[in-house]
Amino acid sequence: MKSPLDGRPPTLELIDKDGRLSAFRVRPRELTPLGAKLADAISSILGLGLLVASVATLPDWRHPALPELAVAIGGTIAGIWILRIIAREAFRVNTRIDLDLESIRVRRLRGWERFDRRLEHRFVLLPHDGTERERRRNDLATREASAHGHVVQKPVYYGDSFHVVLVYAGHRVDLLSVYGRKQAASIVARLQYxxxxxEQEAKRVGARTNPHVGAEWHDSPGGI
Structure with missing residues (x-):
């Protein structure tokens, strides 16, 4: 049977010496919108260089034969595709999130940031803050190109990105930014699970340690 913790993001379940659930370690490794943008730009530049190199190696690069030119262009397209995969993989960002019975912790550059899990909280998915700014910039570029008789379609990065957010006692805490709705939604679903x-384990622990839970009640004098 498939485990609920299979797939992305990688998640480790920790069990204490008594065989009880004690914590989860969630380790997303995802692209940010800026990382995706930089990866695509770098792969495009390298791909252009690859195209120039491929054409330059043709026997008669000034007047190349059609089959040889087709092979060069096809190889370049395949090379750009491979370069994009490699570049995007290199730009993925690791995030460390730990949850236990009492706390939620996220690793920042300056160390661990800790939140009391016993306070009101929930995990949600929000559109990236840069979505509207990117949309306005792309609309402007499209109108300017149209005014000069050109047709352009600008790539969308922030519009396809989301913030994974911890709503903590009424405050917004951004845990990470993720490029791709499916990837972001899977992280939120895993954190919620x-x-x-x-929470279920905390209630069981509380029931075991509270002597009043499950105890027999007796009528007291003057009781209703």
Missing amino acids: CDQML
């Missing part, structure tokens, strides 16, 4: 499992 882990949080739910820990």
